[in-house]
Amino acid sequence: MDERVAYQLALDYLYSYVDYSLTHAFKYSSEEFDLSRMQALLESLNNPHQDYKVLHVAGTKGKGSVSAMMASALHANGYKVGFYTSPHLQEYTERFQIDGEEISKREMAELVEELKPHVEKIQRLTTFEITTALAFLYFSKHKVDVAVVEVGLGGRLDATNLVDPLVSVITSLSMDHMAVLGSTLAQIASEKAGIIKPGRPVVLSPQKYEAREVVEEVAKKNHSRLLLLGREYRFAADSHSLDGQSLLIWRREDQSLMDQYLENGHSGEWKPLRLEIPLLGYHQVTNAATAYVALQVAKEEGLTITDEAIREGFKTVRWPARFELLRRDPPLIIDSAHNRDSVLKLRVAIDDYFDGMPVILVFGASADKDIGGMYAELLPRVERVITTESVHPRAKDAQQLAEMARECGRPAQAVVPVESALKTALNLAGTDKAIVVAGSLFIAAAVRAVWQEVQSTLPEKSEKYEF
Numbered sequence: 001m002d003e004r005v006a007y008q009l010a011l012d013y014l015y016s017y018v019d020y021s022l023t024h025a026f027k028y029s030s031e032e033f034d035l036s037r038m039q040a041l042l043e044s045l046n047n048p049h050q051d052y053k054v055l056h057v058a059g060t061k062g063k064g065s066v067s068a069m070m071a072s073a074l075h076a077n078g079y080k081v082g083f084y085t086s087p088h089l090q091e092y093t094e095r096f097q098i099d100g101e102e103i104s105k106r107e108m109a110e111l112v113e114e115l116k117p118h119v120e121k122i123q124r125l126t127t128f129e130i131t132t133a134l135a136f137l138y139f140s141k142h143k144v145d146v147a148v149v150e151v152g153l154g155g156r157l158d159a160t161n162l163v164d165p166l167v168s169v170i171t172s173l174s175m176d177h178m179a180v181l182g183s184t185l186a187q188i189a190s191e192k193a194g195i196i197k198p199g200r201p202v203v204l205s206p207q208k209y210e211a212r213e214v215v216e217e218v219a220k221k222n223h224s225r226l227l228l229l230g231r232e233y234r235f236a237a238d239s240h241s242l243d244g245q246s247l248l249i250w251r252r253e254d255q256s257l258m259d260q261y262l263e264n265g266h267s268g269e270w271k272p273l274r275l276e277i278p279l280l281g282y283h284q285v286t287n288a289a290t291a292y293v294a295l296q297v298a299k300e301e302g303l304t305i306t307d308e309a310i311r312e313g314f315k316t317v318r319w320p321a322r323f324e325l326l327r328r329d330p331p332l333i334i335d336s337a338h339n340r341d342s343v344l345k346l347r348v349a350i351d352d353y354f355d356g357m358p359v360i361l362v363f364g365a366s367a368d369k370d371i372g373g374m375y376a377e378l379l380p381r382v383e384r385v386i387t388t389e390s391v392h393p394r395a396k397d398a399q400q401l402a403e404m405a406r407e408c409g410r411p412a413q414a415v416v417p418v419e420s421a422l423k424t425a426l427n428l429a430g431t432d433k434a435i436v437v438a439g440s441l442f443i444a445a446a447v448r449a450v451w452q453e454v455q456s457t458l459p460e461k462s463e464k465y466e467f
Contacts, residue, residue, distance in 0.1 A: 007105035010112035019127035044118040048140035054163040058151040059171025062287045069291040071148040073313030082139035082147035089445040132159040156194020166301040168202040173211040174341035185210045193218035201225045203294040235289035247285045248272040280323045281349035321444040331434040334444040340373035358383045358433040364443035366394040385412035388421035390442035418446040
């Protein structure tokens, strides 16, 4: 069978099961998600998730970036590394990677065929549960040494939460998926902290007190050592440009040495570790420091990994659609920010890199998101809003988004589809305004795909674009 046909049939099969990511709301509860189905499926497959070491990562924002950096560093150290992430940007195969390369469409189709008889024995499986089993089986078949596994949603009841990790990692927590995970930060933190396993260490990014208190209590109950970034390990931004940024990181017990280093004008016999990353925005400094600490804990748990490998892995990591600069002059930036906290971080990044430059915002969002909160943070920084919508079933109507933007005091127009919205923004931006695309990973992915297609048709060295 033709590879493209087999791949499409595999996708059709996966999407024939209940896919809660495509619904506006659902009941995320023990009635629907008790992990028993997932456990039965993995047992039927001879528990492939037990064939390699695992680093497990949850969080509201940053978990993908942290996971990508850890996977890149482990690969640089010589390990064969699986990386499971979701959702994908453009192709479903992006979810399953080994040593930075995604699964082939043919192998994904073959694995779906292998899964079918096991799936048919278990009632009420979901798309994400089957997809997660596929990832675990793929890594087992290819005999990876270690897998970095990103949580899909929440943590406690997530299909990935049957792994027994070397270390659990919880990145930045904020208000998102409230109808699903809870209406308070404490409730959301409780769900995310559900990945903490008895006796297994946990690394926690800096948090608001309400979230940190919950995670610390869950760790205490599980007798799990907790390392809080900023406490056991400390970090600071070093330098940044459009080519990337650097950070310094040191242990708490080296604080006096760090003080002397600063007093001596960044010179002396002792120096903090300096890491470089291509990812932009101060929030990525925090993510890099979190990934570094998690790797240090994994090292204590038996992995062999050097600072040199971490430097190399972090320096070469790729994680698209996270303040990604598609064009420099004038700037065209796509970002996956889709809640109030991440949009605030986006606004800070805009001011860091493009202070004072007028901004045209291309915005689309899912209907269940805090659109008012996102607008409150971002619209004061933009000159005009172009609203649009993806083909995703949960997409908010572009006309309604435009009306909301106008109510916030910004001129706005609805333009659908995304391709036309980008064209409109490019015309409005001219040669002296930045374009920022945000509000939804699906919108960022759609703009990225359109831009790549346009660029691929241009003559070499041409800077013009036509739609």
